[in-house]
C-alpha cells in the first residue's frame with residue numbers, strides 16, 4: 424500500500440518564557456491511499472501541532488514529515504459568508520486563486536447535483552440546515568482539487584442526531600471522490616464513528 428502521509432519519529436518542542444516544552448515525542452503515523460485516519464486526543468495533547476506540521480506551517484524539531492499531495496481543509500465551523508450565495512461561497516477559493524475556469528465550474532455543478540444542493544445554489548447560507556452547510560463547505564474545499572482533506576473537528580458544532588447524518592454524508596462524499604482524509608478530534612464518538620462505517 425502506498426503511504427501518502429508519513430510522520431516518522433517526530434518530536435516538537437516549543438520555547439516559551441517559562442522554558443522549553445515538549446509537545447510531540449516520537450510520533451509515528453501513516454496514511455495509506457484510500458484511507459481515512461482519525462487522530463484522537465484531549466485538548467492540549469498536540470493535535471493542532473500535528474495539523475500545523477502537515478500544512479507546513481511549522482517544522483518538526485526532529486524527525487520526518489512527508490506528504491504526497493495537495494491538502495484541503497474542513498473546519499469545525501463552516502465559515503460560509505452569509506452575504507454570498509451558496510455558489511458564490513463555493514467559488515470563493517477559486518476566485519482568490521484565479522482558478523475559476525469552465526472546467527472547475529463544471530466540476531462544481533457535478534458536485535452540487537450529486538450531493539443534492541443544486542437547487543439551493545442561489546440561496547444564502549442562513550436558508551440551509553447545518554448538515555447542508557457542512558456539505559457546501561466540503562464542496563468548496565473539493566472545488567480546489569485537494570488530494571488529502573484535513574478535517575479539524577468538523578462535526579462538533581452539530582447536535583448528536585445531525586452529526587450522525589452529516590458525518591455519514593461527508594465520509595461518503597470523501598470516498599466517492601476518491602480522497603484521503605485525516606480527522607482530528609477530541610471527541611471519541613466522532614473518531615469511532617469511522618469505525619462502524621463500512622466503505
Ligand SMILES: Nc1ncnc2c1ncn2[C@@H]1O[C@H](COP(=O)(O)OP(=O)(O)OP(=O)(O)O)[C@@H](O)[C@H]1O
Pocket residue numbers: 437438439444446464465466467468469470471472473609
Ligand atoms: N507556538 C506555540 N508556542 C508555545 N506553545 C505552543 C505553541 N503551539 C502549541 N503550544 C502548546 O502545545 C501544546 C499542544 O497544543 P495543541 O494546540 O497542538 O493541542 P490540541 O490537542 O490541538 O488542543 P486543542 O484541542 O485545545 O486545540 C499546548 O500545551 C500548547 O500550549
